Amino acid sequence: MPWEDYSGVCCGAYCLLYIVILIVWIFVIVWVYKDAEKRGKSGILWAIIVFFLGIIGLIIWLVVRPKQTAGVGYGPPVQPYQPPPVQPSPYQPPYQAPYQAPPSPAAQICPTCGRPATYIQQYNRWYCYSCSKYL
Structure with a gap:
């Protein structure tokens, strides 16, 4: 049969296809990890979920992930630094007599x-x- 001559080529093409899919899937897992960390969630947990559940884990992450990244829209605005007020010292300087000109x-x-x-x-x-x- 004519396709029997190409069986090695087809096997190599399938092997290459699997390698490309694996590399893309590793990039997807890394992206999920970074996106989860950026949004204030556990990145390692979501990366493991996507690794084991595959495309279903990715869909679950895309559904449940927060809409905003962590730090945007949370808490009051940061006030500029103001040094604490200066407290008067409880210690008094030593007594100094006022200056007197020498006598005549x-x-x-x-x-x-x-x-x-x-x-x-x-x-x-x-x-x-x-x-x-x-x-």
Whole structure:
């Protein structure tokens, strides 16, 4: 018979057809997985369902899948970040006396020894180095 000569070619064509169908089916399963994850459903569960139930599982997924992807239309709009209000510190800074200008030059003479005294800004006082005391 004439078709007996082509039996190897037909077998190869059927084998190629099955491989193409398998590759397409793997792409469909991957698409179902990604689509289910995107829509907030269990992607691995739906991929297994489609794998075992075949075209019926795909039809079930297309019927029951949510209309919107997860995150669209859910919850209130996101507000821009606002830092928390600054609370006053419970600790007070150390006391600082207000600035006072040094006294007049007339008070620069030590009343004990009569020598000139030096104004010490840190202590806001006059100091006599010869008597070693503050005035």
